[in-house]
Amino acid sequence: MDFLIESVLKVAVVFGVLLGSVAYTTLLERKFLGRLQVRHGPNRAGPFGLLQPLADGLKFFFKEDIVPANVDKPVFILAPVIALVPAICIVAVIPFGDSVTIFGREVKMHITDMNVAVLYILGLSGIGAYGAMLGGWASNNKYGLIGAMRSGAQTISYELAMGMTLVSIIMMSGSLSLTKIVAGQTFYWNIFFQPVAFVLFIIAGLAEINRTPFDMPEAEAELACGFNIEYSSMKFALFFMAEYAHMISLAAITVCLFLGGWNLPFGWEVPFVPKIFWFIAKVFLLIVFFIWERGTFPRLRYDQIMNLGWKWLMPIAIVNMLVTGVVMTLIG
Amino acid sequence: MVTTVFFICAALAIAGALGVVSFRNPVHSALAMLGTMVSIAVIYLLHNAEFIFAIQLMIYAGGVMMLVIFVIFLLDLRREEEQRAKLKSGKVIAIGVGGLVFLSLLIPLAGSITGKTGGMTEKALERIGSVEYLSNELFTNYLLPFELASVLLLVGLVGAVALAKKRL
Structure with missing residues (x-):
């Protein structure tokens, strides 16, 4: 019973924090992108525009929910849900910090420690892509359909590269559990041994979550928002939330796999700073990086994206895996 | 539960x-x-x-x-x-x-609804760990079938490319 209460509480806290972070990541993105483009960004709602996410949320709620004629209604309604649910479920396996003692009870800082967490994440990110695919198809719109096709093709291509990249990390850690992978990085982070894998993972991850420069499924300039072109009100908001939830979970997963999770490098420790602080700081920095590169790189062309995925990322990932294996065998 | x-x-x-x-x-x-x-x-x-x-x-x-x-x-x-x-x-x-296939699937269940229990029950898997068990079996006892399956998949892959590309 205690276990059940603890789990429910943890799920509630993580869910709340995630949705809150999603809301404020949108504000961070708009502010920071604004600065990158030499403008102010939202600054009217509250001090420094801090109430902007609330205003956006209210606006989404009160907007008219338009379902166009001739859409496939059940799929049209289901698609945003399919997009959001896997994005949230991924967070269940992410360890945020060491265990802490609250009310004389040891509480682990993750919802569940799954033995196959890495594969679970790969699986769910694949399922999340169905949201964009089905949404684009069900809208009965040619731009929507093109966006849907691109989304599906891109996800499949980059998931392979991502999986291959992860194999080298899994080989080094000897485990598929994120908690154990983090625990193996108390002294040396994985990025020190696997810089190539780190770069590959970030590129594949950005493509997987459809972020600029890989945002082919919604490419505003050519597809006028692609898969979500017919969506309005809360349904559109769900797609939007899914995108940002994916971004946050990608940052958190990268921190766990490569940047030592809640650990500082070389076994350094700072007194009086809880370890979860380092985790949050790293995730924040990565999200800033994701926004920064969005403001920096122009969108790639579709064939360039496919070439990059299949002809560069995949072979490099396989060679990286091979080299890791050989070096590990030689060192023993 | x-x-x-x-x-x-x-x-x-x-x-x-x-x-x-x-x-x-x-x-x-x-x-x-x-x-x-x-x-x-x-x-x-x-x-x-x-x-x-x-x-x-x-x-x-x-x-x-x-x-x-x-x-x-x-x-x-x-x-x-x-x-x-x-x-x-x-x-x-x-x-x-479809009816015939369904009936043939029912035959192993005749007598008991749970079917036969093998050596790898949930408890055993929890102790050994399913990834460890599976990989041990795959790379020792079933190495040849495993490698054959991978060659078969490779053949399929090459065949698909050969069929899809008109001019190689």
Whole structure:
């Protein structure tokens, strides 16, 4: 019973924090992108525009929910849900910090420690892509359909590269559990041994979550928002939330796999700073990086994206895996 | 608790399977199949077969169904609707064959509803760990079949490229 209460509480806290972070990541993105483009960004709602996410949320709620004629209604309604649910479920396996003692009870800082967490994440990110695919198809719109096709093709291509990249990390850690992978990085982070894998993972991850420069499924300039072109009100908001939830979970997963999770490098420790602080700081920095590169790189062309995925990322990932294996065998 | 989840998932899997054959729209059928696959994945998880669970999600639900839906998107669905009316006699044959397959699946269950229990029960898997057990078996006892299967997949891959590309 205690276990059940603890789990429910943890799920509630993580869910709340995630949705809150999603809301404020949108504000961070708009502010920071604004600065990158030499403008102010939202600054009217509250001090420094801090109430902007609330205003956006209210606006989404009160907007008219338009379902166009001739859409496939059940799929049209289901698609945003399919997009959001896997994005949230991924967070269940992410360890945020060491265990802490609250009310004389040891509480682990993750919802569940799954033995196959890495594969679970790969699986769910694949399922999340169905949201964009089905949404684009069900809208009965040619731009929507093109966006849907691109989304599906891109996800499949980059998931392979991502999986291959992860194999080298899994080989080094000897485990598929994120908690154990983090625990193996108390002294040396994985990025020190696997810089190539780190770069590959970030590129594949950005493509997987459809972020600029890989945002082919919604490419505003050519597809006028692609898969979500017919969506309005809360349904559109769900797609939007899914995108940002994916971004946050990608940052958190990268921190766990490569940047030592809640650990500082070389076994350094700072007194009086809880370890979860380092985790949050790293995730924040990565999200800033994701926004920064969005403001920096122009969108790639579709064939360039496919070439990059299949002809560069995949072979490099396989060679990286091979080299890791050989070096590990030689060192023993 | 586990039993309740099992029954919910089993009901969802069967409902999805019925949906696959009864929906008129191929995309709806594919979605129902996706539902079945995810429900079955959860059933694997309930039996501590975590690796199979993740692979089911990744390969079947994430990869195979994605490609199936991809192909359906490119079909002309209206022509499918028209053809449906012609297949009256096909329905009778399909029901007959389907019934036979269903009966043959029931035979192993004769006598007891749970079927046979092998050595790898949930408890044993929890102790050994499903990834460790599976990889040990694959790379020792079943190495040759494993390698043969991978060669077979490679042949399929090369064949698909050769067929798809007119000029190599």
